[in-house]
Amino acid sequence: MAETGTTARRDASLGHACLTYDDPADFDTAARDFLAAGRAAGQRVCYIGTGRPVGWEFTPEVIDVAAQYPTGSVIDPEAGLAVYAAATEQARAEGYTGLCVAADVTELVRTPAQLEAFARYEFLVDRYMRDHPFTAMCAFDRGELGADTTVELACQHPDSVAPFRLYADRPDRSGVALAGELDADTLTWFQHALRRCDLVPAGGELTVDGSGLTFIDHQSLLSLDRYARERDATAVLRTSFSSAGLMARLMKLTGVRVELVA
Amino acid sequence: MRTGAAAGHQGYFHEALPYASGDELLSVVVPFLLDGVAAGEPAVVAFGADNAALVRAALPADSGVEFLSGGDTYARPAGAIRAYRDLLGRRVAAGATQIRIVGELPRPALGRTWDWWARYEAAINHAYDDFPLWSLCAYDTRHTPAAVLADVGRTHPRFIRPGDRHEISPAYTEPRTFLTENRPLLPDPLQEQPPHAELADPTPGQARQAVREAAAGLTAAARDDLVVAVSETVTNAHRYGHPPARLSVWSDADRVVVAVSDAGEGPKDPFAGLLPNQDSAPGGRGLWITYQACDHVASARDASGWTIRMITGELD
Numbered sequence: 001m002a003e004t005g006t007t008a009r010r011d012a013s014l015g016h017a018c019l020t021y022d023d024p025a026d027f028d029t030a031a032r033d034f035l036a037a038g039r040a041a042g043q044r045v046c047y048i049g050t051g052r053p054v055g056w057e058f059t060p061e062v063i064d065v066a067a068q069y070p071t072g073s074v075i076d077p078e079a080g081l082a083v084y085a086a087a088t089e090q091a092r093a094e095g096y097t098g099l100c101v102a103a104d105v106t107e108l109v110r111t112p113a114q115l116e117a118f119a120r121y122e123f124l125v126d127r128y129m130r131d132h133p134f135t136a137m138c139a140f141d142r143g144e145l146g147a148d149t150t151v152e153l154a155c156q157h158p159d160s161v162a163p164f165r166l167y168a169d170r171p172d173r174s175g176v177a178l179a180g181e182l183d184a185d186t187l188t189w190f191q192h193a194l195r196r197c198d199l200v201p202a203g204g205e206l207t208v209d210g211s212g213l214t215f216i217d218h219q220s221l222l223s224l225d226r227y228a229r230e231r232d233a234t235a236v237l238r239t240s241f242s243s244a245g246l247m248a249r250l251m252k253l254t255g256v257r258v259e260l261v262a
Numbered sequence: 263m264r265t266g267a268a269a270g271h272q273g274y275f276h277e278a279l280p281y282a283s284g285d286e287l288l289s290v291v292v293p294f295l296l297d298g299v300a301a302g303e304p305a306v307v308a309f310g311a312d313n314a315a316l317v318r319a320a321l322p323a324d325s326g327v328e329f330l331s332g333g334d335t336y337a338r339p340a341g342a343i344r345a346y347r348d349l350l351g352r353r354v355a356a357g358a359t360q361i362r363i364v365g366e367l368p369r370p371a372l373g374r375t376w377d378w379w380a381r382y383e384a385a386i387n388h389a390y391d392d393f394p395l396w397s398l399c400a401y402d403t404r405h406t407p408a409a410v411l412a413d414v415g416r417t418h419p420r421f422i423r424p425g426d427r428h429e430i431s432p433a434y435t436e437p438r439t440f441l442t443e444n445r446p447l448l449p450d451p452l453q454e455q456p457p458h459a460e461l462a463d464p465t466p467g468q469a470r471q472a473v474r475e476a477a478a479g480l481t482a483a484a485r486d487d488l489v490v491a492v493s494e495t496v497t498n499a500h501r502y503g504h505p506p507a508r509l510s511v512w513s514d515a516d517r518v519v520v521a522v523s524d525a526g527e528g529p530k531d532p533f534a535g536l537l538p539n540q541d542s543a544p545g546g547r548g549l550w551i552t553y554q555a556c557d558h559v560a561s562a563r564d565a566s567g568w569t570i571r572m573i574t575g576e577l578d
Contacts, residue, residue, distance in 0.1 A: 163467065242483045242486050246555065
């Protein structure tokens with residue numbers, strides 16, 4: 001079974017989806033749908049994987065992942081982003097509305113060093129997407145990587161089935177969006193994602209848009225508090241989950257201020 | 263220098279004040295407060311509206327006595343401990359050598375939820391012992407059930423009587439002993455019906471979803487708080503209890519009862535739920551939040567393990 005954020009929810013996806021699949025055929029189907037939508041929107045479409053899609057009613061540009069990224073290579077996050085930024089500009093120069101990529105990047109996250117670099121790269125790309133016409137679906141083979149690694153990556157996509165999502169809500173580093181449910185089972189992933197998103201306070205505050213947040217436990221709030229205090233900042237968490245305010249008050253958190261929104 | 267009966271005492275001087283009339287209450291409370299003011303000690307009243315008005319009328323104008331809202335102060339035991347510890351800490355930091363407080367639990371606390379207020383009365387012997395506090399806990403013997411009065415004797419080291427008489431309570435029981443005693447849960451009326459949902463070994467997420475579905479009649483804030491409580495207890499059951507964990511949910515239009523069980527013995531810390539992170543006890547902070555997120559929390563052991571029950575919504 002493949003799990004993806006819903007490509008039907010394109011507005012909510014912010015153009016950055018994650019697919020975790022067990023059967024490679026599911027990647028083929030999801031990539032076709034994702035790229036067909038990009039093509040319909042006038043984007044240049046690009047398929048990155050092993051092999052070549054067969055039987056599609058359109059022909060994307062095909063890049064062999066092994067040719068793009070030699071086996072075992074650790075991605076350089078900034079350089080990786082620069083490649084896509086240039087490709088997006090090039091697509092625009094050629095008259096496309098932007099660039100749309102479906103990529104099976106399982107080979108790029110097999111080792112801890114690869115995973116760490118790629119997860120940082122995901123945040124850079126995600127932030128870039130907020131004000132550039134670049135959309136992407138990143139696919140990971142769950143059977144090859146295991147559930148932990150796939151969630152670790154999926155939670156950094158606005159459109160994924162991870163229990164929670166931490167992703168860019170703006171092109172700069174002063175804030176981030178947090179959605180879904182955070183509890184003891186997701187704590188380690190949350191701490192990793194927070195570290196990787198590498199926020200920089202603006203006016204002493206980090207903005208956390210929790211409008212899609214439906215639950216956060218006290219341990220995750222403590223992690224957010226510590227993260228903000230380490231940056232001499234207050235994390236302003238805007239959420240309709242009212243108990244976040246209760247917990248912050250009870251624990252006398254100085255690094256988190258909860259603002260209740262409707 | 264502490265004054266009055268607590269002079270020379272270290273820490274918390276905790277007395278019960280049983281009374282059978284307004285006059286009897288005033289005969290103790292008024293001199294207690296005015297002596298405090300005269301000695302420069304903060305003197306505080308945390309009574310409900312009726313008895314607060316009675317005391318206010320008996321005091322001289324601008325007496326210097328402070329009044330807290332008794333109903334708000336005593337909404338939930340863990341919250342009362344937190345608020346009082348904050349208040350006491352501020353007063354000591356401001357130079358107080360003794361703080362005098364008279365308080366009275368609201369009438370409903372003497373009913374179905376008395377068990378957690380009994381635990382409160384026991385726990386504060388420890389929780390307030392960091393402070394030079396002398397407090398009188400008033401109980402109207404015309405309305406207080408005998409079983410409650412028996413617990414009052416076991417949780418207060420002393421009684422105060424009219425005429426400035428101070429008596430040792432012969433039934434006083436060390437807090438750790440009292441709090442470790444097993445009190446079977448008094449079944450809630452909702453539990454007479456089959457549960458709305460029963461889950462074996464639920465994940466915290468599954469437990470949250472079951473509670474959300476059952477709690478549709480609660481306000482969003484009350485529902486979210488109950489969801490927090492249940493999520494924390496299920497997390498603790500998996501982390502510190504013994505399998506299998508079990509969740510049962512009962513509900514009607516405006517009340518929800520949730521029981522979480524596991525095959526273990528429950529927390530070892532006798533103050534669990536009432537104080538945060540006692541001796542860094544495992545799961546302590548989550549349980550302490552749970553105790554402040556529901557209208558009633560109780561726990562008990564039986565042959566099959568340990569059960570914690572959380573209730574949101576008042577009985578009519």
